Amino acid sequence: MPDLDRVVREIADEMRARPDRGTVASYIPELARADAAAFGLAVVDVEGRAAVAGDGDVPFSIQSISKVFTLTLALGMAGDRLWRRVGREPSGSPFNSIVQLEREAGVPRNPFINAGAIAVTDLILSGHQPREALGEILRFMQALALDQTIAIDEAVAASEKRTGFRNAALANYMRSFGVIENPVDYTLGVYFHHCAIAMTCRQLATAGLFLAHDGRHPLTGHSVISAERARRINAVMLTCGHYDGSGEFAYRVGLPGKSGVGGGILAIAPGKASVAVWSPGLDAAGNSHLGRIALESLTKRMGWSIFAA
Ligand SMILES: NC(=O)CC[C@H](N)C(=O)O
Structure with missing residues (x-):
């Protein structure tokens, strides 16, 4: 099993060095103030271990x-x-x-x-x-x-x-x-x-944990929603969470995910972890450009795609 801390740090370093960043949303004028160079990543696993890198503790607008x-x-x-x-x-x-x-x-x-x-x-x-x-x-x-x-x-x-x-x-x-x-x-x-x-990647990944854990928050033990509903929310995230970019996200990342025009993405690796990534530049469908690339790299390196055996 690859070392999660190292993988998360390496991905953040790689992403921060990339010149391609997408376009920051401006149709909500206040969002245009976001720093296009920001990049944050946080993974919290179902045991509560957190790996956070880059601007993973900087709050951003969670939007959708x-x-x-x-x-x-x-x-x-x-x-x-x-x-x-x-x-x-x-x-x-x-x-x-x-x-x-x-x-x-x-x-x-x-x-x-x-x-x-x-x-x-x-x-x-x-x-x-x-x-x-x-x-x-x-x-x-x-x-x-x-x-x-x-x-x-x-x-x-x-x-x-x-x-x-x-x-x-x-x-x-x-x-x-x-x-x-x-x-x-x-x-x-x-x-x-x-x-x-406004939330940080660390806060968002923690908030998503119940979806990686059959509807029960692993850190509080509270049942947030039934296991069946958690599964179904994940299904809708996979098929609809990235609008008309949902097919591409499933193809490349292989996890249920939800994007926002603030540049954040929450992705769920069922049974394993909840992941939040933030990079304000968006692609043509309004989804974080580097966020998607970072998640693709993470799932590949950790073997977390839901479509893998
Ligand atoms: N994709 C988004 O994040 C859109 C949310 C935004 N508040 C809107 O309604 O336009």
Whole structure:
């Protein structure tokens, strides 16, 4: 078995030396301030051993990675009723696309494209005030990451609120079909804020551990979700977690993964470890360019692809 600490350090060094970095997202103006040269990597295994390198302890905007955790919360609250409001098929379209909604009665393809995540957020919000729903999501992240200091970057949330015209279009469109039940402003407010949670790679990898361990957090012993649901969340991450780049990610990395436009990726090696990587430059599908390359190298060196014997 290769030495995990060494592998993680070597990958961080290799990535930091590379000239190709992708393009930092700027459609949310505040995200454009990210340092394109940053690179962080953290692996936490199911025994709790952590290997962290580069900027693995620097907080960044988790953006769409939050959708894994809102899906988990919503499944815990609503159970399989959730699947009446959102599908679980890859979209083959960009993360912010609206095209399928008209043909498919306002039901988004999956919980990881923006429309689907907004529908999931709406479900969490129902019966609560936005402040309560957001508090619930934040406390969930803090509990999973074993770190009460995790917070929302208000500047990022405000920046997306000012410029989130597409998300507003998606939400209004779904509201017209009754897929969204709450006032659109409330649902979007909660959505923008949970996307604006700032976390480090170490915190994120710790938070993802339950997905590598049959739904039970190995460090607290708490059952977060049933083993069956954990397996299914991993399945949806594999097929939909990188939007129209999901096929390529499965082909190259071979792990369930979820990306965010802040440049982070959470990847799960079931039974083994939870991995978080961060490099702000994105590829054409909006996924971290070096993040994917680093994960490809990690799974190859550790033999962690779910498709390997
Ligand atoms: N892919 C992403 O990370 C997108 C999340 C971002 N908050 C948006 O709605 O556009």
